[in-house]
Amino acid sequence: MKTESGDQRIARYGMTIDVDKCTGCGTCAVVCHMENNVPFTVDESDKSRNMAWMRIYKVDNGLDYPHVRVVYFPRPCMQCDHHTPCVSVCPASATNYDGLTGIVDQINTRCIGCRYCMAACPYMVRCFNWWDPVWPKDMEKHLNPDVAPRMRGVVEKCTFCSHRYLKAKDKAHNEGRDYLREDEYVPACVEACPVGAMRFGDLNNPEHAVAQLIQSPRAFRLLENLHTEPKVYYLSSYEWVRKLADNFA
Amino acid sequence: MKMRDISESQRQFALLGGIFAAALVVSLIMGWILFPSLAYARKAQPINYNPPLHVEQIGITCDTCHFFYEDGSWAGIPTLETCVDCHSDIIGASPEEEKFVNEYVKKNREVKWALYVKQPECVSFSHSSHVRMAKIACETCHGPQGHSDPKDYLANRITNYSYVVYDPRVPLNAFTIIRDKGETVWGTMRMDECTACHRSRGTSTACFICHK
Incomplete structure (x- = not known):
């Protein structure tokens, strides 16, 4: 896609999540389930088998009352820029890094279910379909037609709602535009966040809010020591939170 | 005149050869005529x-x-x-x-x-990107639909991909589908046709652009 000024520029879509604002309400996880037709199992308490593209981790500073502090880390796919562990190990080219948008996609029909990517991903982002998805009869009417349901035996993961990117592009093309405005392509989780803790945009475009936010001293990423260069940035004013995000120990 | 002596082993060899040739002919008829016509259902x-x-x-x-x-x-x-x-x-x-x-x-x-061009559910296709932005004419992918009167079409029984001809002189069968796709036979676009056009135009070939 081109930018508003018309020059062909490579986009790097990224996200910022302000963990100081996040209340851990779980709206992002719920809308993600609905938006992407993520199946659920009878026993959702079995966390080794259940599926979620967006998981929320609760972390505290380890102190006793009254000094205990809690933060929540909503964790979508980190969309790693460098090495992209899942892409480099996939034997079937079922997951790819798109150089024009920076999106790491997942082609479910091509996945052979070896789960090598799940072992490679340092963020535990990927889920495996142990069973064919089953929805209650009435719920099938609520499935999103823009996202194909997966079958048993394939791996799935957050795609930054790439179908929303295509929809935004459709609208822009229909209007004769070859660029997207900042608010046109936004993943479901970012749109739904009730406290506005999540922002989304092109990290390469200095006019986008996320490009400015990641320059802030509050910005950090998960496991930065691995140099996978995630495009999901977290923001926090607290030193202990920033330290927790990386394995300094 | 003395008849040539044919030993028992030679007779056996000729018999086996005959069976092999007959089986080959039957297999070729099945493979080239019977199975291709069974694979497609003619619909209206x-x-x-x-x-x-x-x-x-x-x-x-x-x-x-x-x-x-x-x-x-x-x-x-x-x-x-x-x-x-x-x-x-x-x-x-x-x-x-x-x-x-x-x-x-x-x-x-x-x-x-009936759709001649129905894609499987893992494919997303944008008409506005192709027609409005890339200015590709409808005929490029759909053929001269609108200028001719197709009476029937063929649908693959396994994939449900369907095909149609708009020229009454062209027979619609498994062979023309394989040989003349995109020339006289039109129908469900295959992935190699999509990627060939995307590559030649320099547009994105990222998987998620077409797969959902």
Whole structure:
């Protein structure tokens, strides 16, 4: 896609999540389930088998009352820029890094279910379909037609709602535009966040809010020591939170 | 004249050779004629819709019925509502028109039109990107639909991919589908056809651009 000024520029879509604002309400996880037709199992308490593209981790500073502090880390796919562990190990080219948008996609029909990517991903982002998805009869009417349901035996993961990117592009093309405005392509989780803790945009475009936010001293990423260069940035004013995000120990 | 002596082993060899040749002929007939014709089912549209009448004689364009919504999504096959704009009563004397109005319009039933180009559910295709942005003509992918009158079409029994010819001189069978796809036979676009065009135009070939 081109930018508003018309020059062909490579986009790097990224996200910022302000963990100081996040209340851990779980709206992002719920809308993600609905938006992407993520199946659920009878026993959702079995966390080794259940599926979620967006998981929320609760972390505290380890102190006793009254000094205990809690933060929540909503964790979508980190969309790693460098090495992209899942892409480099996939034997079937079922997951790819798109150089024009920076999106790491997942082609479910091509996945052979070896789960090598799940072992490679340092963020535990990927889920495996142990069973064919089953929805209650009435719920099938609520499935999103823009996202194909997966079958048993394939791996799935957050795609930054790439179908929303295509929809935004459709609208822009229909209007004769070859660029997207900042608010046109936004993943479901970012749109739904009730406290506005999540922002989304092109990290390469200095006019986008996320490009400015990641320059802030509050910005950090998960496991930065691995140099996978995630495009999901977290923001926090607290030193202990920033330290927790990386394995300094 | 003395007959040539044929030993027992030679006779056996000739017999086995004969069986092999016969089996080969049977296999070739099955592989080249029987199976390809079994793989495709010949089907017909529920109403013998007449595109040349609409396009050439009345002069309406493709996007009159196959229009774009404001959000860039495409209307696809028109619903009964679009047809009824003109066909609330019987126009002309065609028996198909009479059947359409009596069986569908008056009973308010949607026609289950067959699609020649239906993609599997893991594929997303944007008409606005191709028609509005890349300025590709409808005929490039759909062939001269609107200028000819296909009577029937073939659908693959396994994949449900379907094919149609618009030239009455071209036979529609498994061989023309394999050989003449995109020239005289039109139908469901294959992935290699999509990627070839994307590559030659320098557009993105990222998986998620077409796969959902």
